[in-house]
Amino acid sequence: MANDIKISIKNLYKIFGPTPDVALEYVKRGMNKADLLDQQNHVLGLRDINVDILSGKITVIMGLSGSGKSTLIRHLNRLIEPTAGEIRLDGKNVLDLNEEELRQLRREQMSMVFQKFALLPHKTVLENAGMALNIRGSKVADFESEAVKWLARVGLEGNENQFPHQLSGGMQQRVGIARALVSNSPVMLMDEAFSALDPLIRSDMQDLLLELQGELQKTIVFITHDLDEALKLSDHLVILKDGEVVQQGDPQDILLNPNDPYIVAFINDINRARVLRVRSIMSRDVDKDTDYAGDLSEKDNLETVLSLSGGDTDKVFRVVRNGEAVGSLCMKALTRALVPSSD
């Protein structure tokens, strides 16, 4: 199951305006976003998006506001209808579904977590968490145990009978996550889920999400405008700009080989030592004779290595996976990797 494609987005276009079909022709002929707005009075939302979302992984879609990331995630459960293209969930085109089938898909296949939480203010935390089951027709008594279990899992034991407005933002978003988990859907869509939270809480929530993901292996599509968050969470990173995919792939890869000035500008500000991991910069050869200063896991980040080395740039470490040496890392290579490549 590990590398199966869960959702596949193919040649997806979205154009906002009165006659998107006409505008689509111009876009396909290569008109850019500014010209389209100027000459045709249509807004280009998404242009030719092709993304494969792997089962059981976290796919992060990153971009600044206006890049179309929120538009893109809303196409997955058709809260927004595309102008052209395909979205396949388990090989089945989502766009062919009729209203009833679409409703079933939203109820059972995909759950969503929102930036502004979007909880029902007149329902208790428990009822909010059980919303998905309630929609399918369960009474409170039926979904109570399930809801209580997941609320406890996200750290909200004892808050079941409070109302959302009595909770802090972070706790409200925990309810939002519990709500998505209770629905027991294989896919979770998270639309800037942590953007409205303050940095410390955000970091907690990211840890919580990674921890849950370790257990549950859901297919998560996560939207963010924050590169640090994207790098922390993503297995697969998609960077959007003006409705187009600029680069996608392994986040470490993107960091080391950015292919666009836009991305270079983006990654200049981040703490590379914390984000880059040993596996991305190690060399594959293991020399039996070298005197290694110590063993590293390939998942360690460079910050850990730096503190281990005590700042000595002459040291060479051995990289081990499951007790087996898989490569080596010399501190000089590490230091080079800390500076963004200028070519």
Next chain:
Amino acid sequence: MATYDSLFSALGLKDWCAKGKEDGPMSMADLLAKAKGKDAEPESLWDVPFPSMDALNDSCAAFPQSRELTKGLEEGFLAVKDNLSLVLDPLTQPLSWALDGALYGMLNTPWWIIIPIMLAVVFLVTKSWKLVLFVGVSICLLAFIDYYEYAMQTLAIIFVCAFLCVLFGVPIGIAMSRSDTLQRLTIPVLDMLQTLPPFVYLIPLIFLFSVTESKLYGIAIILYAIVPVVRLTNLGIRLVDKDVIEAADAFGMTPRQKLFKVQIPLALPNIMAGVNQTIMMSLAMVVIASLVSAPGLGVLVLRGIRNLELGVGLVAGLGIVILAVVLDRVTKASLARINATQKQ
């Protein structure tokens, strides 16, 4: 020779005008002018009349006079009246029954049952002993000065009419919130109902229904008071947080579930504000409706005006104020309770 003679000759309508030459009824102004014997007036630019229907009629007898407009309207109304009441009468008959029933019930149940029931209802919707006390004191005060019966009549009418306003107003508001076309069509009607002077409602109704029927004032009150609940239901549903609606969609709610589980509950504070306004407006109208035989405190106010019974008029007016305050406080308190559970 009148001012606009030349206009009609220029248009070549002289013949058509002459055809209409017959002695129609004279207006008061004509008579006065004739009496003064100055039919041929001096033509100064200063005196040029606006080319109104009457001024044009002076020059061309075939042109209709303005009073023919009002007369035509009246005749038109009278012509459709019989057919209209044939349809409206049975449709509105239940309203008469409801009003008569409520009045009978309120007046024939002994006060020591009615007052505790009312206080219990107040407590149920507000959960405030202070308000229960206030309402109790107010009603006992009215009863003490022997205005109990009138006050109960007024209350009975308000309860029936406000209930019907909510019964019809909320669904209309919901329908408006779902369709922009319907909203565009309904808003001018609501505007008209709200700005039409209350007395004007009574005029066509008097023609349509007998003054002895209670539905006459019932309809007037409902038409006047239904506006705020319709407006605020529409507004309330349209104002429901778009994010919550999106979440409801994303989790696969049917439109029906969305309406009953999300939109109506979240619009409830606004709907309740509309109900409060509706109740206050039915109180205002029930006083005016005493002109068409609506019983209650309004009758006393009317008596005060007609017979110059200053004391009766003032005390009845004060009684209305007390009822208004009671109704307003109770509905506001229940509104506040709803708001408290809805904070975001």
